[in-house]
Structure formats: structure tokens, C-alpha cells
Amino acid sequence: MIIENLPVLPPELRPLVPLEGGRFATSDLNDLYRRVIHRNNRLKRLIELRAPGIIVKNEKRMLQESVDALFDNGRRGRPMVGSNKRPLKSISDMLKGKQGRFRQNLLGKRVDYSGRTVIVVGPELKLHQCGLPKKMALELFKPFIFHKLIDYQEIHTIKNAKKVLEENPPEVWAILEEVVREHPVLLNRAPTLHRLGIQAFEPILIEGKAIQLHPLVCTAFNADFDGDQMAVHVP
Template identity: 75%
Template structure:
């Protein structure tokens, strides 16, 4: 009896007979606590929750500039929450954190206005796992959207080895002024055009972009004005 209890403590069900608790469920043994994805090692020691970060599916943003990414407005409200609270108190729009939080939860127009101003000057970091080289995490200027997905410029996909078939990316916020400066100077996508491995360009058009350029620049002899050479857009 004692041996069965000790065995159940270390590995319940090892002897074939599972010991049940008062609620008729198998008792959780020490090995159950440790093993598996939800176990102590993988859940708590090898992986931790990261503050000021988010995660969402990526999709293409064809109207974005190379240094921009589309960020869901609801995600941005959560990521930039400390900055919004600080700004509300500085402007005497909220006396306490509780009142500031209530304004944010109600998506007060003043809160959304402050968020737009913060997003214009605060870069964000986008990371796609697995991060195999330096360009696996880059900085972008966020453009707030009403969608629930992260929009990515198509030319930076090759650096991330990303495609739009359900891939997810993580967003991180550099908090200190030094971190923001480093993100803008060293990690901005426009400053990482060449590969650090072989110095070849990683910002290379492909697929639909190449096809579009071909259609835009092909000669159409029968069309009106074909073959004309213009010095400026005004002449056109």
C-alpha cells in the first residue's frame, strides 16, 4: 500500500492502476508536473511571458513604405499603455491610473489622438521565429490600422523568410530612449538592405512585384502616345 502511494506520487499510473482523487480524476504526480509542453521546464523555465509585446498573423501591406508596418489599433493601445497613461496625467486629463484606464477602455477620442502621436515617434520591433540571423528582428514605424493583423512590406519578407499563408510575428516595444535610438539607427529596415553574411541585397523584388513592373513598362505600340520621351511628370 505504501509502495503504491509512493509510485503514484512520482508517476501515477506507472503500475497500470491510476489512483483517483475525491473528484474521480487522476491525481497529478511529480512527473506530470515536470513533463510535457505545459510542464514546469517548458512552460516556466524555458519560456517566459514578455511584457510590452504582442503577436498576430501577418499579411501584405502594399501601400506601406519600406520602414513602415501596419499595427492593429487595439494591440497598440495595450502596447503603449504606460505612455498613454503618462501623457493623460501630464495633460491633466486623468488624475489617477484608474481614471486613465477607464478612458483607455472606453477608447476615448483623446486617448486615440494621443496614441496616434506616440506611434509616429516610437519605433516597434518585429520578430519572426525562428530567428536564424540578425535580420530576423527589425525595427519599423507603426501605422495604426483597424484590422487585427500585422501588415508587412512585401520587400522585407525575404529577410524574415516570411510568407502570407498564416505566418505569425511578434511585436516588441523598445522602452528606454537608448533602446529607441538603437532601434532607429541600427535595426530600422531601411538601414538593413544588405545581408551581413554575403553583402548581397536582401531587399529584392520578386513574384507579383516583378510582374507588375513588367506590365507597367512594356511597350504598347498601338496605344496613343507610345514611344514618346518625356522630361518630367508635368509634360505627361
């Protein structure tokens, strides 16, 4: 494959950020593109001047190296470095890995009525139960709580139900207890490599901010209690 026209990424993907004191922080891609343009112009000038073949050949090699560095810096040996002696991040570096464009920005999205927090051991739970923090449950089950408030009390609009929920009266917690008995939740630990990576549990309301899990169900999730996080979804 021979590239005759090198595509240039939009400025939004290689920003120029102004700093204090009139200085600028620039994306590494700008430096790599600048090197390609500089060497390409120098090669054109040498050809116009009818430079010796060995010089033109060497300049072509340097142009090829700068194009290679733009796509995948360091693949052909020593990587190109910036003014601070740090290897410049190429296009492939922006795409690959956990912080890359695909995994960081494109393969995930925010989901309504879901939460994520650390898991801790709950040995007193049954295998089909999980401990769900009260404040998290209050947010997850809001639509169901609104429905119960409208059914049980002299409340006729969602706006009034929201106002009652913000005041946090004792009956809200009683309604929440009733709601969680009727609705199981889904727990998921990433990466979800097989079907047991997502399982349904009966939620038990607990204090604190961490999800409690029985230690014997951790194997299927490949989870442990050293800081692992799990997501909870209301189906």
C-alpha cells in the same frame, strides 16, 4: 555507467488524474516505473530461490530493457506499449521536441508590453513601416498614453487615466496616433536564427487584428503569408 539507484520523478511530473465513473488517467511514466519495480522484485526473488543461471540472466535482461524503456522507449527496437497498444512516453519523450519540457516550459516566458498575431501583406507600406492593429497598439502603448493624458488634461492619477482610457473617447485615439509617431516597435519571427530576425519598424495604425508587413522585408525573417505569426515588442 552502472545505475545502482534509479531516481524517481516527483508525483507532480507523473500525475494521476481522476476521471468520471471512478476511473483514473495516469502518466505513462507510472506504468514504466511499475514495470521496473515488478521486474526488479522478481529478479530478487529468483536470486533468493537460487534459480538456474539461465533464468536469472534472462530476468536481468528484462530488467535492463525496462530501465532502457523508462529513459528512452523504443531506442532498442520495438517500444513498450500500454493497454491501448500505444507506445508509452518515456523521460526522453517528455524532454525533447517542440512540446517537450525545455522548449515548451523553460526556454520562453511572458513579456510585458508585447503582442503576437498573424502577419498579412501590406504592399502600400514603405519598407520601414508595419501595420499595427489599433486595439493591439492601445494595449502596447498604455504607459505612454497615460503620461500624455496626465500632461494634456485635468487628470492627476494613473487611476483616473485608466478610467478615461476605458471610456474610449476620441481624444484617446488622437493621443495614440501621436505616441506611435514617436516610438518605433520591434518585430520578431521565431525562430530567430540571425540578427535580422528582429527588426525595428515605424508602426502605422490599421483596422483589423493582423500585423501588416511589406512583402520585400519577409526574406530576412524567412516569413510568408500562409499563416505565419510574428511578435511585436515596445522597446
